[in-house]
Amino acid sequence: MSPAEAEDEFTGIHCRLDELLAERNMTLTELSARVGVSIVNLSVLKNDRARAIRYSTLRAICEALGCEVGELLVLAPRE
Template identity: 65%
Template sequence: MPPEKPHRIHCHLDRLLNEHNISLTDLAELVGVTAINLSVLKNDRAKAIRFSTLTAICDALDCQPGELFSVER
């Protein structure tokens, strides 16, 4: 099996948390996931995200998925 290529998806969760003045711990509680899982996402180490989690994050931060992620060229 060939080695997995690194992804180019960048998560803007840190910026959105700052804009909404909410902590990672508070967001984790609102979304229903652990702060560790959100930290993995925030630090661009996640390999996947459930649509239900993405929906909950977008609801909590009043944003769209395109505001949370971008693809680096």
């Protein structure tokens, strides 16, 4: 991957899914069952590799975790 491609990959958004799951003693598997999103897709989101997310998915995740969107998605500093 060229440096230009790597820069294109950086979205500037960090997903705090791991931290929120840990705070709630919830597994990715349990969240997947609650929101109807595959574990693979949640893992992509959790690892900051998602390029997009549907509002309906975002809402379902936030409802399941009892959080606001701004607690789940935060700005990440550029490296």
